[in-house]
Amino acid sequence: MSAAPTRPLTLGFDADDTLWHNENIFEKVHVRYRDLLARYHDAATVDRTLFATEMRNLELYGYGVKGFTLSSIETAIQLTAGQISAEEINQIITLGQEMLAHPVDLLDGVVETLSSLSGTHRLLVITKGDLRDQERKLARSGLADHFQHVEILSEKDERSYDAIFRRHAIDPRRFLMVGNSLKSDILPVLALGGSGVHVPYHLTWAAERVEHPPRAAGRFFEIQSVRDLPAVLTTWSAGL
Amino acid sequence: MSAAPTRPLTLGFDADDTLWHNENIFEKVHVRYRDLLARYHDAATVDRTLFATEMRNLELYGYGVKGFTLSSIETAIQLTAGQISAEEINQIITLGQEMLAHPVDLLDGVVETLSSLSGTHRLLVITKGDLRDQERKLARSGLADHFQHVEILSEKDERSYDAIFRRHAIDPRRFLMVGNSLKSDILPVLALGGSGVHVPYHLTWAAERVEHPPRAAGRFFEIQSVRDLPAVLTTWSAGL
Numbered sequence: 001m002s003a004a005p006t007r008p009l010t011l012g013f014d015a016d017d018t019l020w021h022n023e024n025i026f027e028k029v030h031v032r033y034r035d036l037l038a039r040y041h042d043a044a045t046v047d048r049t050l051f052a053t054e055m056r057n058l059e060l061y062g063y064g065v066k067g068f069t070l071s072s073i074e075t076a077i078q079l080t081a082g083q084i085s086a087e088e089i090n091q092i093i094t095l096g097q098e099m100l101a102h103p104v105d106l107l108d109g110v111v112e113t114l115s116s117l118s119g120t121h122r123l124l125v126i127t128k129g130d131l132r133d134q135e136r137k138l139a140r141s142g143l144a145d146h147f148q149h150v151e152i153l154s155e156k157d158e159r160s161y162d163a164i165f166r167r168h169a170i171d172p173r174r175f176l177m178v179g180n181s182l183k184s185d186i187l188p189v190l191a192l193g194g195s196g197v198h199v200p201y202h203l204t205w206a207a208e209r210v211e212h213p214p215r216a217a218g219r220f221f222e223i224q225s226v227r228d229l230p231a232v233l234t235t236w237s238a239g240l
Numbered sequence: 241m242s243a244a245p246t247r248p249l250t251l252g253f254d255a256d257d258t259l260w261h262n263e264n265i266f267e268k269v270h271v272r273y274r275d276l277l278a279r280y281h282d283a284a285t286v287d288r289t290l291f292a293t294e295m296r297n298l299e300l301y302g303y304g305v306k307g308f309t310l311s312s313i314e315t316a317i318q319l320t321a322g323q324i325s326a327e328e329i330n331q332i333i334t335l336g337q338e339m340l341a342h343p344v345d346l347l348d349g350v351v352e353t354l355s356s357l358s359g360t361h362r363l364l365v366i367t368k369g370d371l372r373d374q375e376r377k378l379a380r381s382g383l384a385d386h387f388q389h390v391e392i393l394s395e396k397d398e399r400s401y402d403a404i405f406r407r408h409a410i411d412p413r414r415f416l417m418v419g420n421s422l423k424s425d426i427l428p429v430l431a432l433g434g435s436g437v438h439v440p441y442h443l444t445w446a447a448e449r450v451e452h453p454p455r456a457a458g459r460f461f462e463i464q465s466v467r468d469l470p471a472v473l474t475t476w477s478a479g480l
Binding site: 060061066069070073074087089090096100130132133152154 | 297300301302306307309310313314316317320322323324325326327329330333336337340341370371372373375392393394395
């Protein structure tokens with residue numbers, strides 16, 4: 001099938017750690033959280049217990065800073081057998097509020113790449129997390145005008161991508177998803193017949209890690225910077 | 241303008257306290273929260289301080305149970321000058337989790353009314369709150385199949401309704417919103433040239449109260465039960 005020049009290709013972009021830094025903010029908060037609990041437990045125990053609490057609460061809370069903050073408080077009470085003070089719990093609440101109010105720090109090359117692509121392609125943001133937090137970050141990013149649609153999801157899986165394809169009349173064969181998470185951005189899209197470009201971030205949350213990289217010749221690409229995206233698009237679209 | 245029978249009218253439905261009970265769950269939690277703080281402050285002080293915290297955090301947290309839980313913890317620490325125990329804070333976290341896991345209790349007449357209308361009208365859910373929580377409640381409600389689209393918003397104002405009208409090619413003159421909140425469900429829709437049916441719930445959160453009922457002859461209706469909606473629709477559509 002040759003590319004029809006009158007019919008634009010659709011590119012989906014993940015947001016956190018693809019358009020702007022995010023996991024580094026969580027990492028900084030983890031450091032302060034470990035310090036807060038250092039007189040009770042070593043860092044590895046704190047990390048492991050917090051992650052277990054997050055996973056246990058994920059179905060109830062979903063992704064995002066508010067659920068993370070609640071799980072952090074719950075874990076701190078558990079790990080200190082109730083010895084943590086209200087003042088220290090207040091510090092955790094403040095950490096969460098600082099995360100929500102954190103400035104949006106764009107990744108290198110994002111502005112130039114989106115500017116060069118938005119004239120010739122249909123661009124979507126497809127992200128998960130707290131509704132208001134993601135909307136606020138997009139508004140603050142200055143990138144909103146590049147995107148035709150913004151989809152904030154409670155989960156990024158085959159079902160939710162399929163719903164997006166239907167909603168926007170997207171042919172998955174002409175859809176390419178760009179993101180830092182193999183699990184959320186690439187695997188479900190490949191499974192639906194779409195294509196994916198993995199742009200790893202230097203930090204990956206444990207819940208997003210996958211053991212085996214995907215195999216899908218001509219439909220899966222890995223680049224080190226979003227700056228390399230136009231070159232991938234040339235290769236990819238030539239094969240359509 | 242006469243109604244074109246080939247072109248269905250669009251009805252938007254609020255969810256919390258319109259399709260299913262919600263504020264009564266918050267009210268039950270408020271009772272237990274006041275009890276928890278009763279040895280420090282009277283109920284009125286607790287309510288007033290919690291509401292002030294919620295309003296201060298609204299821009300950061302948005303609507304929903306997770307933000308409410310975080311504001312409840314923050315308020316409890318403030319009102320007890322840090323004397324509240326970690327165990328008591330854990331009780332507040334558990335209250336929040338119980339709210340999220342609470343069964344969906346439909347309002348009287350909702351099933352019959354939606355069943356009778358979904359064949360002849362295009363029905364939408366338009367709600368605000370936590371993304372995952374609202375999706376879960378809709379899934380548990382058994383009502384999802386009646387709706388063509390579900391819109392979960394971070395805020396229900398003129399701007400967000402206008403975006404929905406554009407997204408779904410809705411003519412506001414042929415759109416009627418049904419909900420329990422004059423502020424979120426009725427006033428912004430009327431301002432955009434649409435119509436609204438107010439179905440008051442017996443409890444209204446302070447942040448949703450408005451002082452003056454709207455005036456918009458032929459476009460604003462008030463009923464005591466969703467069972468009265470078909471009769472309103474007959475009157476309304478005759479005037480289109």
